[in-house]
Amino acid sequence: MNKDRMKKLLQQALPPVKGDSEPRRDLWPAMRRRLDAHPAAPALNGWAFGVWFDGALAAGLVALIAFSPASIPVILFYL
Amino acid sequence: MQNGESDVLNQFQQGNAAAFETLFHQHQRAVYSWILRITRNPAAAEDLTIEAFWRIFGAHARFDPARGFEGWARRIATRAALDWLRARRTENELSTEMLAEVEAPVEADPAVTAEIRLKTAMAFARLPPKLRIAATLAVIEEQPQKDVAAALGISVVAVKLRVFRALRLLRKDLEKQGITP
Numbered sequence: 001m002n003k004d005r006m007k008k009l010l011q012q013a014l015p016p017v018k019g020d021s022e023p024r025r026d027l028w029p030a031m032r033r034r035l036d037a038h039p040a041a042p043a044l045n046g047w048a049f050g051v052w053f054d055g056a057l058a059a060g061l062v063a064l065i066a067f068s069p070a071s072i073p074v075i076l077f078y079l
Numbered sequence: 080m081q082n083g084e085s086d087v088l089n090q091f092q093q094g095n096a097a098a099f100e101t102l103f104h105q106h107q108r109a110v111y112s113w114i115l116r117i118t119r120n121p122a123a124a125e126d127l128t129i130e131a132f133w134r135i136f137g138a139h140a141r142f143d144p145a146r147g148f149e150g151w152a153r154r155i156a157t158r159a160a161l162d163w164l165r166a167r168r169t170e171n172e173l174s175t176e177m178l179a180e181v182e183a184p185v186e187a188d189p190a191v192t193a194e195i196r197l198k199t200a201m202a203f204a205r206l207p208p209k210l211r212i213a214a215t216l217a218v219i220e221e222q223p224q225k226d227v228a229a230a231l232g233i234s235v236v237a238v239k240l241r242v243f244r245a246l247r248l249l250r251k252d253l254e255k256q257g258i259t260p
Contacts, residue, residue: 003246006218006246006249006250007218007219009195009199010199010203010214010218010219010249011219012196012199013195013196013197013199013200013203014119014199014200014203014215014219016116016219016220016221017112017115017116017119017220020108020109020112021108021111021112021115021121022108022111022112023107023108023111023121023124023125023128024121024125025125027103027107027111027125027128027129027132028100028103028104028107030129031103031129031132031133034129034133035096035133035136076240
């Protein structure tokens with residue numbers, strides 16, 4: 001089964017969404033309610049944690065690659 | 080970029096609510112449309128559009144007006160949609176009822192029966208979300224790979240790799256079910 005045949009089968013099973021779709025309603029009122037209910041900016045602490053975590057993860061990967069270059073293909077596979 | 084547009088982006092970056100509202104109205108359709116391509120569920124896409132703009136508003140201080148709004152918003156929307164895919168149980172999400180909502184293909188291949196389409200859709204839903212999202216955008220929706228890469232925050236090579244792995248896993252799953260089109 002080549003890529004083109006898989007693509008055709010997938011598009012038969014899950015037809016592509018046509019063009020630019022529009023929401024069925026104006027979403028701003030719901031957005032406004034959410035902003036009013038939670039005036040504080042969301043997830044800034046989470047972002048700070050994310051930056052710290054990403055840094056630690058990157059450092060760990062670099063260390064792993066430095067000590068065990070054989071792990072590179074495995075890392076690329078799970079990218 | 081025109082001066083007015085640039086002003087709105089700069090004001091948004093400083094947390095101005097009116098500028099955010101302007102950007103919401105300008106981009107809600109594009110963000111909704113992008114999310115719909117990923118989720119294929121209009122109700123979920125509407126909720127996720129609001130979630131994505133909520134995240135966008137929360138991240139205004141990290142926005143770089145020089146790099147434009149659309150790509151940045153699309154990346155945040157993609158992340159919101161990916162979280163939604165991860166949170167759902169694959170076996171239950173593609174119920175027969177939901178598949179009935181999906182439009183039948185315009186040029187239906189008579190060799191591809193409804194049963195094969197259903198099994199293919201179910202197998203696709205079983206793929207890991209990060210592979211599924213790459214294959215949905217690049218293969219089903221035929222979006223340019225560089226756009227998919229930008230939306231996922233990965234390289235074009237990584238997109239190709241994810242699509243390759245997705246199709247390989249899908250092929251294996253279908254072959255187990257005796258489907259070899």
